[in-house]
Amino acid sequence: MRAFAQLLDTLVYTQSRNRKLALLARYFRDTPDPDRGYALAALTDGLPQHLIGRLPLRRMLSELTSRFLDPVLYKLSRDYVGDTAETVALVWPEPRARANAEPTLSDAVTEMSHGSTAERTQTLGRLLDRLDASGRWALLKLLGGAPRVGVSARLAKIAVADAFGHDVSDIEELWHALEAPYLELFAWLEGRGPKPEPGAKPVFRPVMLAHPIEDDDWPKLSADDFVAEWKWDGIRVQIAAAGGDVRIFSRQGDDISAAFPEIRSAFLRHNCVADGELLVMRSGSIAPFNDLQQRLNRKTVTGRMLRDYPAHVRLYDLLFEGGDDLRAMTFTLRRARLETWHAAHCPPLTDVSELVAFETFDSLRAIWSATRADGIEGLMLKRRDSAYQAGRVKGQWYKWKRAALTLDCVLMYAQRGSGKRSSFYSDYTFGAWRSNDAGGQDLVPVGKAYSGFTDDELRLIDTWIRANTTETFGPVRAVTPGLVFEVAFDAVQKSARHKSGVAMRFPRIHRIRWDKPAAEADTLETVQALIGKG
Amino acid sequence: MRMTHMIASPPVETWLYPAEAGLYCAPGQFYIDPHRAVDRAVITHGHSDHARAGHGAVLATSETIAIMKVRYGETSAGTFQQLALGEPVNINGVGVRLAPAGHILGSAQIVLDYDGKRAVVSGDYKRAYDPTCAAFDVVTCDVFVTEATFALPVFRHEPAHGEVAKLLASMAAEPQRTHVIGAYGLGKCQRMIAEIRNAGYDKPIYLHGAVVALTALYQSLGINLGDVRSVAGADGDAIAGGIVLCPPSALSDRWTRRFNDPVLAFASGWMRVRGRARQHGVELPLIVSDHADWPDLIATISQTNAEDVWVTHGRDDALVHHLATLGRKARALALVGRDDEAE
Ligand SMILES: [Zn+2]
Ligand SMILES: [Zn+2]
Numbered sequence: 106m107r108a109f110a111q112l113l114d115t116l117v118y119t120q121s122r123n124r125k126l127a128l129l130a131r132y133f134r135d136t137p138d139p140d141r142g143y144a145l146a147a148l149t150d151g152l153p154q155h156l157i158g159r160l161p162l163r164r165m166l167s168e169l170t171s172r173f174l175d176p177v178l179y180k181l182s183r184d185y186v187g188d189t190a191e192t193v194a195l196v197w198p199e200p201r202a203r204a205n206a207e208p209t210l211s212d213a214v215t216e217m218s219h220g221s222t223a224e225r226t227q228t229l230g231r232l233l234d235r236l237d238a239s240g241r242w243a244l245l246k247l248l249g250g251a252p253r254v255g256v257s258a259r260l261a262k263i264a265v266a267d268a269f270g271h272d273v274s275d276i277e278e279l280w281h282a283l284e285a286p287y288l289e290l291f292a293w294l295e296g297r298g299p300k301p302e303p304g305a306k307p308v309f310r311p312v313m314l315a316h317p318i319e320d321d322d323w324p325k326l327s328a329d330d331f332v333a334e335w336k337w338d339g340i341r342v343q344i345a346a347a348g349g350d351v352r353i354f355s356r357q358g359d360d361i362s363a364a365f366p367e368i369r370s371a372f373l374r375h376n377c378v379a380d381g382e383l384l385v386m387r388s389g390s391i392a393p394f395n396d397l398q399q400r401l402n403r404k405t406v407t408g409r410m411l412r413d414y415p416a417h418v419r420l421y422d423l424l425f426e427g428g429d430d431l432r433a434m435t436f437t438l439r440r441a442r443l444e445t446w447h448a449a450h451c452p453p454l455t456d457v458s459e460l461v462a463f464e465t466f467d468s469l470r471a472i473w474s475a476t477r478a479d480g481i482e483g484l485m486l487k488r489r490d491s492a493y494q495a496g497r498v499k500g501q502w503y504k505w506k507r508a509a510l511t512l513d514c515v516l517m518y519a520q521r522g523s524g525k526r527s528s529f530y531s532d533y534t535f536g537a538w539r540s541n542d543a544g545g546q547d548l549v550p551v552g553k554a555y556s557g558f559t560d561d562e563l564r565l566i567d568t569w570i571r572a573n574t575t576e577t578f579g580p581v582r583a584v585t586p587g588l589v590f591e592v593a594f595d596a597v598q599k600s601a602r603h604k605s606g607v608a609m610r611f612p613r614i615h616r617i618r619w620d621k622p623a624a625e626a627d628t629l630e631t632v633q634a635l636i637g638k639g
Numbered sequence: 640m641r642m643t644h645m646i647a648s649p650p651v652e653t654w655l656y657p658a659e660a661g662l663y664c665a666p667g668q669f670y671i672d673p674h675r676a677v678d679r680a681v682i683t684h685g686h687s688d689h690a691r692a693g694h695g696a697v698l699a700t701s702e703t704i705a706i707m708k709v710r711y712g713e714t715s716a717g718t719f720q721q722l723a724l725g726e727p728v729n730i731n732g733v734g735v736r737l738a739p740a741g742h743i744l745g746s747a748q749i750v751l752d753y754d755g756k757r758a759v760v761s762g763d764y765k766r767a768y769d770p771t772c773a774a775f776d777v778v779t780c781d782v783f784v785t786e787a788t789f790a791l792p793v794f795r796h797e798p799a800h801g802e803v804a805k806l807l808a809s810m811a812a813e814p815q816r817t818h819v820i821g822a823y824g825l826g827k828c829q830r831m832i833a834e835i836r837n838a839g840y841d842k843p844i845y846l847h848g849a850v851v852a853l854t855a856l857y858q859s860l861g862i863n864l865g866d867v868r869s870v871a872g873a874d875g876d877a878i879a880g881g882i883v884l885c886p887p888s889a890l891s892d893r894w895t896r897r898f899n900d901p902v903l904a905f906a907s908g909w910m911r912v913r914g915r916a917r918q919h920g921v922e923l924p925l926i927v928s929d930h931a932d933w934p935d936l937i938a939t940i941s942q943t944n945a946e947d948v949w950v951t952h953g954r955d956d957a958l959v960h961h962l963a964t965l966g967r968k969a970r971a972l973a974l975v976g977r978d979d980e981a982e
Contacts, residue, residue, distance in 0.1 A: 117913055118922045174792060175964055181957045182793045187914050195793035195911065238795075521891060528893050567893075580891070 106207050106236060108136060109144050110243035116254040125256060129264030133291075140210040142286025143247065148261040150360075151250025153285055157217050162249050165226040166193050169233070173198055188253075190245035194238050205235050211286070213244055259357050269294035274311040274495040277358045281308040281345075307345035309354040310378055310424055310432075311495035315485060315502035322503065323466060330490070332436070333461040333469060336483040336504055337419055338394050339384035340401070344418065345425075346372040353383075364403040365416050371452045379443070380422035382458070384480065385414045391480030394610070395598060420447065421458040424493055432493040439493065473505060482595070483507040509593040510635055511615060512537070513626045515548055516588040519570045521580045522555065529563045530570045530582065531555055533614065535590055537605070539629040546624075548586055551632055552594070552609040562617065589618040589626050597635040607632050648755035651782040651947065654733075655751065655758050657972055662760065662784070664751060667733035669698070671749055671760050674974070681735065683762025684746035685710065685825060688952075688981070698722055698730075700737060702745025702860055706825065709856050724773065740764040741775035742929050743826030744857060750778050758782040759943065765928065766935040767796060770833040771826070771862050775939070783945035784972065787953030788930040788982065789908050790961075796908055796932040799830070802925040803838045806882075809902060809923050814880050817898045818923070821887035821905040823982055824850045826929050828884050829857045831906050832864045834927075835882065845870045845878050847885030847894070870897075890919060907982050908932070930982060937961070 112132045119125050129148075133141050146152050166189060170179055174196055186192040208216070216228050229248075233241050246252035259273075262280065266273040271294060282303040283290050292298030341356040351369040353362045362369055365383070385392040385400065392414070399414050400406065423443040424432050431439050447457050461484065463469040473484050483506040491501040514535035522531035532555045536548035558566065569588055576583040593615040600608035607629075654665050661673030669679040676693030683689055683699075685706030690699075692711035697704065701721040708715065722728060724747060727736045734752035742763040749760040759780040766775050789796075810818055822828040828850045835844065843866040846854055851869050858864055870883060879899065889895065890903050905921045908928025916924035931939060936958065940948055948969040950958050955971035962969035 118916065118924065120920075120922070175961065177960050178792050178957055181954070181960075182791050185791055186793055186912050191913060192793060195795070199795070528891060528896055 106210060106213070106240045106243055108132065109140070109210055109247070110236075110239045112144070113243050113246060113252060113254050114239055116256055119255070122260070125260065126264050126267055129256070129261060130268035133265050133268040138288055138291055139286035142288060142291065143210040143214055145261060145265060145287055146285035147247045147250060147252060148254075148256055149258040150285075152214065152248065156214055156285060157248065160217070160225075160248060161222060162245070163189060165222070165229055166245075168226055169193070169230050170196065190249055191242055193233075194242035194245060197233050197238070197241055199237075200234050207240060208232055208235055208244075210247060213247065217248065258359065265290075265294070277309060277311050278495075279303060279308070280358060281352065281354075281360065282306050307347040307350050307352045307378075309343060309345065309352070309358045309360075311358070312341065312343060312356050312380065313422075313491075313493050313495065313502065314356075314497040315487075315504040316497055316499070318486065318503040318505045326466070326486075328463070328466050328469070330488055331486045332440075332489060333463055334421060334458050334485045334487065335461060335481050336485050336506065337382040337384060337458070338391070338480045338482045339382040339397055339419075341380075342383045342418065343378065343380055343424075344368065344372055345378045346375040348376075349373065351375075361401070364400055364406055366406065367411060367454060368416055368418055371418075371454045375450065375452065376425075376427050377423065377446070378425040379418075379420050380424060381418045381420040381455070384417050384419060386417035387415060393598065416454065418455045419458045420455055422493065434492065435490040436487050436493075437489045473507065476507065481507075509595060509615075510597070511591055511593045512632060512635075513589050513618060513621060514551060514592045515586045515623045515626045516570075516584055516590060517548055517550055517586070519566075519582050519584060529567050531558075531563055531567075533590065535592060536586075537627050537629045537632050538624075539605075546628075549605040549629055550603070551605050551607055551629070552592060552612040554592065554612045554614050558614070558617075566617065586623045589621040589623055591615040591618055597632055599636055605629060605632070607636065651756050651758050654753055655782070657974055661974060662972070664733060664753075666753060667730045667735070667751070669730060672762065680716075681749050682707070683740065683749060683760065684742055686743070686763065686981075689762060692716070696720065698728075698735070700724065700745040700747050703747070704745075705856060705860060706745060706853070709852055738776045738778050739773035741766060741769060741772060744772045744829070744860065744862065746772060748776075748778065750780070756781045758784065759945075760784040761786065763788070763930055764939070765931045766939060767799065767928075769799075769830055769929070770837060771830045771857065777939065777942045779942075779944045781945060782947045782949060783940060783943045784949045784951060785936065785940060785958075786930065787936065787950050787955045787958045789928065789932050790936055790950075790954040790958035792933050792957075794908060794911055794932045795934060796911065796928045797926045799834045799927045800838065802906070802927050803831075803834045806835070806904065806923065806925060807838060807840065809904075810880075810882075813902060817879055817881055817883060817901045819883045819885060819890070819895055819898060819901045819903050820925070821890040821903070821907075821919070821921070822850075822884055822927075823907070823929070824886045825853050827906055827927065827982065828886075829854055829862060829864060830929065831884060831927065832867060833862065836863070836865050840882070841865060842881060843868050843877070845873055845881060845883040847883070847889050849886050849889070850884060887919070890921065909982065928982060940967070941965075 115128055182196055183192045213232055262276050263273045266276050279301050289301040293300050343354045345352045351372045352360055353365050355361055385396040396414050423439055426446055486503040488501050514537055516533055517536045518534040519530035520532040522529055534550050534553045536550045538546040539549050541547045570584055573584045574582045575585055592612050594609040594612040596610040598608050660670055660675040660677050662671045669681055670677045671681050672683055672689040673680050678695040680694040681698045682703055685703050690707050692715040695717040697716040698720045704719045704721055722737055724737050724739055736750045737747035738750055740746040740748045740762055742765055751758045757780040759778050763786050764775050822831050832844055846867055846869050848871055854867055902923050903921045904923035904925055905919050906925040906927040909915045910924035910926045948962055949972040951972050951974050959969045959971055
C-alpha cells in the first residue's frame with residue numbers, strides 16, 4: 106500500500122501532465138501483479154463488484170468511526186476536510202504498535218471480498234489499523250473508487266501504454282474486454298503473453314476525429330474528393346452491440362450506457378459498432394444542448410427523464426456489421442453499408458445523418474454561412490476514400506464550425522490561475538452594460554473564461570490588473586471598468602442561475618482591445634438579442 | 640495538586656475578563672495581548688495578533704521585547720520591562736510570572752496569582768520539540784486560557800524532523816529544482832532553518848527580503864542557523880537547486896518567477912489536510928506547526944488540572960464541545976483581533 110499511497114499523494118500535488126504520466130508509468134513498471142492492476146482499476150473504472158461485492162463504504166465508515174469519535178466532532182471534521190475518506194484516514198487512532206505488516210493492495214481486496222457487511226466492517230477496521238494516515242487514505246480511495254487525484258481514466262491508460270512503449274489506442278480497443286487486476290494486459294505489454302482477445306463482448310473502438318479546417322487547407326483540397334454532413338450539436342457516441350449486450354461509449358471511451366437505457370434497447374438484437382451523434386429530440390426537432398446535459402453523467406434515469414428528455418441517435422458511420430470489420434473500407438462503401446443496414450433493420454430512436462449536396466466549395470460556403478438552424482454547429486467534410494482510423498489523421502476529415510459570435514465585454518474580476526499560472530491573474534469575469542434606474546449604466550457579469558494569452562500578454566494584463574484593483578477577496582481582484590476583451594462564444598442561452606439572465610456557451614477571450622474605451626463595450630440587450638441565435 | 644482554600648475565594652472571572660481592548664486583569668490594571676493600544680500590557684509573544692505597537696508600558700520576555708523593537712521600532716511602547724522566565728513580580732497585588740510556551744523564541748505563558756486563585760494565559764503554544772525556543776512548562780491552575788487553532792481531531796502534526804526528511808528526499812529526487820518554502824516569517828521560518836541544519840544540510844540557505852531582519856535577530860539572540868543569505872543580490876546560479884525561505888504570501892506572488900521551475904513547499908499545520916494544501920497550489924506540503932495539535936491540546940488541558948477552561952481563537956466550537964463531554968467546564972472567549980489562520 107505504501108507505494109500506491111505515495112503515488113496518489115504525489116499526484117494530488119502535481120500539476121504538470123507530463124510529470125503525472127512519468128509518476129504513473131514508473132509505478133506501473135515497478136509494481137508487481139496483481140497490485141498494479143488493482144491500482145489501475147482504482148484510477149479508471151473502480152474495483153469491479155465481482156471482486157469486492159457491493160460495498161456500503163459510507164455506512165461502514167460511520168459505524169467504525171462512531172466507536173471512537175463523538176458524532177459532533179466527526180461532523181465538524183468532515184465539514185472542514187470536505188471528503189469522507191480523508192476525514193476517516195486523519196481521525197483514525199494511531200495504534201501504539203502495528204501488530205501486522207502493512208497490507209498490500211491485493212491483501213486488501215482479498216480480505217474485503219468475503220463475509221457479511223458486519224464482518225467486512227470489522228475487516229476494514231483491522232486493515233485501517235495496519236496503515237499510517239496516508240495509507241489509510243489510499244486504502245479508502247482504492248475501495249471507494251474515483252480517488253479525485255487529478256488523473257482521468259484516460260490519463261491512467263496513456264501512462265500504462267507509455268510505461269511499456271505501446272500506443273494508448275491499443276489499450277483502449279481492448280479495455281472493455283479486460284477486467285481488474287488486468288493480468289493478461291500486463292503480460293502482453295511486457296511481452297510475456299498474447300494480445301488479449303475482445304471476444305464476443307461489445308467493446309470500444311478508438312474513434313476517428315476531424316481537424317478544424319484552416320484557411321490554407323482549401324487550395325490543397327478538391328471538392329470532388331469530399332462529402333459534406335451537418336455537424337450536430339450533441340455528443341459523439343459509439344454504439345457497440347454484440348451477444349445481446351449493448352454499450353454506449355463517449356468519444357474518450359467512457360461507458361455511458363447506464364444513462365441511456367432506451368438507446369440500449371434499440372440496439373439489443375443487433376450485432377454492430379456504429380458511430381453517431383447523441384441528441385435530445387422532440388417530435389423531429391433537436392432540443393438545445395442544455396437538454397442533453399440533463400441526461401448526461403447519471404448512473405440511473407427516471408421514467409420522467411426518459412419522457413422529458415427523449416434521446417435519439419443520428420448515425421453517420423458503421424465500423425462493424427456482424428463479424429465484418431469495415432474500418433479499412435472507404436467512407437463511401439461504409440456509408441452504403443450503413444444506409445442498407447439501417448433501411449433493413451430500422452432500429453427505433455435512430456436515423457441516418459443526411460449528406461449535404463454541393464458542387465463547389467464556394468457553393469458549400471454559401472450553405473455554411475447561411476445556416477444557423479437548431480442543433481447545427483457547422484459542417485463536416487469527409488474524404489470519400491478515407492478509411493476509419495483512430496485519432497486525428499491528417500487530411501481525411503475536417504470540421505468546419507460556423508463562425509463564433511463575438512462581443513466586446515469589460516473586465517470586472519480577475520482570479521489567479523492554477524499551477525504554472527498561479528502567479529498571474531489569468532481567469533477573468535467580464536460584463537456588459539445595463540441601464541440602471543438612475544439613468545446611468547452598470548456592468549453585469551455575462552461570462553467567465555481563462556485566457557489563451559501568451560506569457561507576455563499575461564504579464565501586461567497582470568500589471569494592468571494590479572494597478573487597477575479596487576477590492577481583493579482572497580485570490581480574486583475586482584478592477585475598475587477599463588479593459589475591454591473581445592470575447593468569442595458559440596451561443597447565448599437563457600440562464601436563471603446567472604444574475605444577468607444569460608449564459609455564454611464556450612466563451613473564450615479572443616483578443617484584448619487595448620484601443621477600445623470601456624464605455625463603448627456591448628450592452629446586455631445586445632447579448633440578450635443573441636439568445637437562440639446560433 | 641495545589642491546596643484548595645478553606646474560605647472560598649472569588650471566582651477568576653471577577654478579576655480577569657474580556658474587555659473592549661482585550662483580556663483584562665482588573666486588580667493588576669493591565670491587559671494581556673490587547674488588540675488596541677493600552678496603558679499597560681503584558682505580552683505573551685511577538686506575533687502581530689498578540690503584540691501590537693503603541694502601549695504605554697509593556698512587560699514581556701527580553702526576546703519578545705527585542706522582536707517588538709525590530710518589528711515596530713525602538714520607541715513602539717512608552718517603556719519596555721523585561722521579565723525572565725520563572726521570575727515573580729507583583730503588579731498591584733497580582734502575582735505575575737512567565738512560563739515557557741514552546742511556541743516561538745521568547746513566547747511565554749502568563750501565570751497570574753490573585754486572592755488564592757491561579758489563572759494561566761497560555762497565548763499560543765505547542766508541545767513538540769523546537770530547537771529555537773524553550774519547551775512548554777505545564778503549570779497547574781484553576782483557569783487555563785487556551786488557543787484552539789488546530790482544535791479538530793483531524794489535526795495531528797507530524798514530527799518536524801520527518802517532514803524535513805521529506806524535503807531533503809524531494810531535493811535529492813529533483814536536484815536541479817530550487818525548493819522554495821513558504822513559512823510564517825517569525826518563528827516557523829527560523830525553526831525550519833534550525834530543523835534543516837539538524838538534519839545535516841550545511842549549504843547556504845536563502846531568504847526572501849521580508850524574513851531577513853527577524854532571522855538576523857534570532858542569530859543575534861544566540862540561535863545558530865548556519866550560513867543564511869538574502870536572495871536579493873545573490874547569484875542565481877548559486878541558488879539553483881538550493882533552499883529558499885519566504886513568507887507564505889510570496890508563494891503565489893510574481894516573486895517566485897525568478898526561480899526556474901521551483902518546487903513550491905509550505906510548512907504549516909494546515910498542510911495536514913490535502914484540500915488546504917491544494918488551495919495554496921504547493922507541490923510539497925510540509926506538516927510543521929508551532930501550535931498544539933488536537934491530542935496535545937487535550938493532554939495539556941488535562942495536565943493543568945484547571946477546573947475551568949477558556950478558549951480563545953481557532954476552533955473553539957469543537958474544543959468546548961469535547962471538553963464538555965469529558966465533564967470539564969469550558970467556554971469560548973470571543974477575543975477580537977486574533978488571527979486564527981496565519982501559520
Ligand atoms: Zn503566535
Ligand atoms: Zn495567535
